[in-house]
Amino acid sequence: MAETIKVLVSEKDVDARIEELGRQISEDYAGKQVHLICILKGGVFFMCELAKRITVPVSMDFMCVSSYGDGTSSSGIVKISKDLDETLEGKDVIIVEDIIDSGRTLYYLMDVLEKRNPKSLKLCTLLDKPERRVKDITVDYIGFQIPDEFVVGYGLDYAQKYRNLPYIGVVEGVE
Numbered sequence: 001m002a003e004t005i006k007v008l009v010s011e012k013d014v015d016a017r018i019e020e021l022g023r024q025i026s027e028d029y030a031g032k033q034v035h036l037i038c039i040l041k042g043g044v045f046f047m048c049e050l051a052k053r054i055t056v057p058v059s060m061d062f063m064c065v066s067s068y069g070d071g072t073s074s075s076g077i078v079k080i081s082k083d084l085d086e087t088l089e090g091k092d093v094i095i096v097e098d099i100i101d102s103g104r105t106l107y108y109l110m111d112v113l114e115k116r117n118p119k120s121l122k123l124c125t126l127l128d129k130p131e132r133r134v135k136d137i138t139v140d141y142i143g144f145q146i147p148d149e150f151v152v153g154y155g156l157d158y159a160q161k162y163r164n165l166p167y168i169g170v171v172e173g174v175e
């Protein structure tokens with residue numbers, strides 16, 4: 001059976017929610033500058049759309065992490081394959097992630113980044129799968145809470161495919 005994608009969150013709904021998040025962040029950071037950290041590769045579409053809707057000054061940096069796991073779940077052993085270019089010292093930082101699943105990746109990363117002395121450190125995710133959480137982490141901004149299903153699109157991949165879909169979908173027809 002060929003893979004097909006069932007729409008879970010439409011393009012219109014994703015865009016509307018990102019606009020709301022942008023407005024909320026702009027209010028919360030009024031008078032400040034925000035430093036967005038994109039977690040590659042999944043966070044890239046979300047971060048670009050979000051940044052366009054934030055009205056306070058924005059700077060951006062990128063980090064690439066991979067966590068070793070059995071394919072469907074992460075182990076919590078996180079490897080930084082591309083580190084940030086800039087220091088976090090004294091900055092109001094928001095980590096921008098595609099999805100929080102077990103929470104292991106971000107649990108590790110928040111600890112690493114906290115030690116670099118940002119003025120503040122918050123976490124923003126497009127999607128949250130609370131049912132799957134094994135690490136207790138505080139998520140400050142959430143686009144959508146979704147059920148325990150494997151999703152693709154808007155930066156999220158299945159074997160590196162489907163990142164470019166402008167909506168969030170569930171892959172069907174996979175053995």
Ligand code: IMP
Nearest residue numbers: 074100101102103104105150151156157
């Ligand atoms: P965590 O450490 O279990 O929270 O892992 C989060 C990472 O697993 C995300 O950044 C994604 O790269 C990946 N991931 C988790 N759930 C999904 C999914 O439904 N689709 C695509 N990638 C996912």
Ligand code: MG
Nearest residue numbers: 039040042098
């Ligand atoms: Mg990711």
